[in-house]
Amino acid sequence: MSYRDIKADVLRRITSGQWPPGHLIPSELELCDEYGSARATVNRALRELADEGVLDRKRKSGTRVRAVPLRQARFDIPLTRLEVEGNGASYRYALVKRAVEPAPDWLRARMGLQAGAQVVQLTCMHFADGTPFQHEARWINLEALPQAREQRFEEVGPNEWLVETVPFSDVEIGFSAVSASKELAGFLGCQAGEALFQMERSTWFEGKAVTYVRMCFQPGYRMKTSY
C-alpha cells in the first residue's frame, strides 16, 4: 500500500468513529505488518497526518487521535406527505405508472439481484397546494416483498405502504444534484436542464434489498437542518 492509501485508511477509521478522539492507534511496526508496507511508508503517512493536526504523536506514549473537527449534521426525513403538510400546504399524491418487470441491469447491480429478478416499478408525483413538489421513481424487489404484487398504490403511495409493511433495517441515503431531463421537467413543471435536488434511498431488510427510490424535488428546494 502507498503512503496515500494508508493515510486514507487511517482517516476512514477516524471519521467512521472506529478510532475516536483520544484513541491510541497501533504502533508503526504493527501498522507495517497490517498494511504490508515498509516502515518509511507508514511513517510518512503518520507524519503527514500529525502535521495536519489529525494525529498527536508522542515519543513515549504513542500516537493518539486528536479531536478532529468533524461535524455531524442530522436531517429529519419525514414522509413527503408530512413534510408538505408541515409547511402548511395541502398534500396530494398521484400514481403515474405501475409495472411489474424484470429488474434492469443497473438496478440488479445496485440491489444485488439475480438475473430475471422481478420488480414493481412505480412512478409517482407528490403535490403541495396543487404544485408539483416531488417526483418519485421507485423499484420494489418482489423476491423480498411478494405482497407488493397485489398492491395498486393508487390511493396510498409506496413510501407509506413500505413504512407500514417493512420494519426496515438498513438504509443508504445519497444527496446530489441532477439536471432535469425533459420527462422530469414535464412532471415538475420546470425547464429541461434545470438543477434539481435529488435524494436516493436504498433499503435492505435482513440482508435482502427491499427497495430503491430516487426522489427529485421542485427547483429551489432546500433541505435544512441546524445543530
Next chain:
Amino acid sequence: MSYRDIKADVLRRITSGQWPPGHLIPSELELCDEYGSARATVNRALRELADEGVLDRKRKSGTRVRAVPLRQARFDIPLTRLEVEGNGASYRYALVKRAVEPAPDWLRARMGLQAGAQVVQLTCMHFADGTPFQHEARWINLEALPQAREQRFEEVGPNEWLVETVPFSDVEIGFSAVSASKELAGFLGCQAGEALFQMERSTWFEGKAVTYVRMCFQPGYRMKTSY
C-alpha cells in the same frame, strides 16, 4: 387559525420532537384556547391527523402521538481536506480572492448585521488530485471575529482557521442544487448550467453571526450516509 395551520403546527411539534411518540397532547378545548380557533376547526385538524395515522384518538384516555415514521439521517461533514484525503486523493487548497468590504444587503439580512458592517470575503478552491473538487465562497463577520482582518488565508483555508479559532456553537446547514454560473463553471471546469450540489452553512457564536459559506461541488458529487 385555519384547520390547516393548526395541522401544520401540530405536525411541527411532533417532527421537532417537542411531542414525542406516545405523548398525550392537550385536549381539544385547550387547543381551541391556545390557537384561538373554534372547536370544529381544531376537531377537523385532529381528525385528519388521526385519519393519516399521526395521532391516536381514544375517547377516554385522550389523544396521543403515534409512532410517526420519521427517519433521521446523520451526515458526517469533515473538513474538505479530510474528505479529499479520505478518498485517497491528494488535497490542494488555493485562495482565489480576499477582500475586506461592507456586507452586501442580502448578507446583512441573512446574518443580521447592521448597516456598514464589514466582512472578509473569500473565494477559495479545493482540489483533489489536481482536479477541481469544491468552490467555496465565504464571508466572515469582522465585528464577531476582528482577528480575521489580519489573516491572509493563503496557506490555510478559512474553514480550518475558523475551526481552530471559534469554538462555534450554532450551525444552520442547507443542501440544495444550483445551476453552474459561467464563473462557477470556470472554476470547476464544467459547463455553465450544469447541476451542482451546494452546501450552505451559517455559524453563530454567542448569538453573533460569525460566518456564512456556500460550497459548490464538482458535477456528479454525491453525499452519502447509511443508518
